[in-house]
Each structure stands twice: as C-alpha cells, then as structure tokens.
Amino acid sequence: MSNSRVELPVLAPEVVPCCPPLTSAELSEADAVKTAAMFKALGDPVRLRLFSKVASHPGGEACVCDVQDVGVSQPTVSHHLKKLREAGLLASERRGTWVYYRVEPSVLAALARLLDLNR
C-alpha cells in the first residue's frame, strides 16, 4: 500500500482554536457547542486521569501501556482514549507494536485561555 499516509487521523479542523476568555464576552451557541465538547471529554474521572497521565508523561507522549492502569478494562481504556482523540485533546500515532498518545497543545491552550481570569 502507498506509504504516503500522513497519519494524524481525526482532529477535525474546526475543533482547534476558539474563543476569548469566558469572563470577557458570552459565547455564541456554535462556539458553546464546540467548546462544551472538549470540557465534556474531560468531564469523566477515568478520561481525566488518562489525559493527565499522557500530559504529565516524560517526553510529552505515552503509549497505552503506560497509562492503562486506571482501574477499568482494556477496551474501556481504548474507548476513552478514542473520545479524547475525537474531542481534539489527544493525538495518536502508531509506531511498531505500540500506539502513542500526546496532548494537542494548541487545544489545551485554548481551553486555558477560555478560563483565564485576568482579563
């Protein structure tokens, strides 16, 4: 098969940037839908721990085997990582046997700016 695969599968383009601080102006309905999807992805304890494990892992990335000890089954871990990827918070890449996940910094920064208090 052609090896022109560029990988980086999901992460739809309209998920990326978005929005001034919440304290400075109210969100449009469309922006609220996009942004709420990201918060929703972080709104489950297991997903938040998985995200935290990836984000804090040395080198900025972690394979599933590094993070899957969160008290649920392997398919459930895979399911949650997929949700985080679909929300644009994580990116994944297969290298040999393992699949590595890393944080999408721009998206995380957008969320942080959204919550920023010092206007």
Add this chain to the structure above:
Amino acid sequence: MSNSRVELPVLAPEVVPCCPPLTSAELSEADAVKTAAMFKALGDPVRLRLFSKVASHPGGEACVCDVQDVGVSQPTVSHHLKKLREAGLLASERRGTWVYYRVEPSVLAALARLLDLNR
C-alpha cells in the same frame, strides 16, 4: 417551618481548590473525581452559555432573567444553574424578587491553573 435558613446552600468546602497543572503530575483518583465534576458541569452547551453569560455580565453577577434566553424552558435553565452551583462554579443569592448568580473566582482559577501549559 422555621425561617432560620442561612441561605448560600451548596458549594461544599472540598470542591474549592485542587491540583497542580495537568502537565506536571498525574491526578489521583480522588482529585480526578472532584475535578471531572467541574469539567462535566461545563460540558453541556446550554450550561456553558449560561456560565459564560454570568461570567461576562457587567458587575460580575446576573439574575436569572438576564441569562435565561438560551433556547430552553425556564425549568431547564433553573436545572442547569443548579448543576453549575453544585459543581462549585457559581454561587447564588436571592435579593428580593430576583436570584443573582456570580462566578466563584477561586474555582475558575483552579481550573485555569490545571490547564496551564507553561511550566
């Protein structure tokens, strides 16, 4: 019934501060449960818009009548505001006919610090 109610009902004390940046260390299970509850509260488009309307309202607070135009019924607005209050993100106070909501700054700051990238 006795009218010795002190108001300011919810906002349990253990909801308040919490946790270094997600990129610096992984969350404990207990911290993940508490923090995920806040993200979950922001993970619905209607709630996020309500929160945004309160946060960006002049004077730092808004009565329900100021924010309830989000396309759902009045009971649903009340329901969502209650969720935001229970998550520790909003505080409410009745003054005469109207009930005013305002953002809990410390909680919002904690979430922003959690998502902070630099460092």
Add this chain to the structure above:
DNA sequence: TGTCTATATTGACACCCGTCAATTCCCGGT
C-alpha cells in the same frame, strides 16, 4: 506461515442526563 502481544471494535446492558409540562415556592405590591 503461525503465534504472541498490543490495541481497537462490536454488541449488550444498566444507568445517567437533558428536556419539558405541571406544579410549587418565595417575595412584593395592592
């Protein structure tokens, strides 16, 4: 080719969640 390991997908199930209509509660004014 076949086997082993790592990760993803499928299908099923119980429970949670957002929503509304109807009702109730709380407060001011008359």
Add this chain to the structure above:
DNA sequence: ACCGGGAATTGACGGGTGTCAATATAGACA
C-alpha cells in the same frame, strides 16, 4: 390576605454514556 411574577421542584420520557466480555485487527518475531 390576596394576587402576580420570578424562580425552583417534581415527575416523566427519550436518548446518550460508561462499562465489560467477546472478538477483531495490526505488527513483531519465530
């Protein structure tokens, strides 16, 4: 006391979500 309006609660319904067991896929190595 009564009434009117703002806001909260109740009860019900439909769709979504987290979870697991079973299975499938993909790559590494014999």
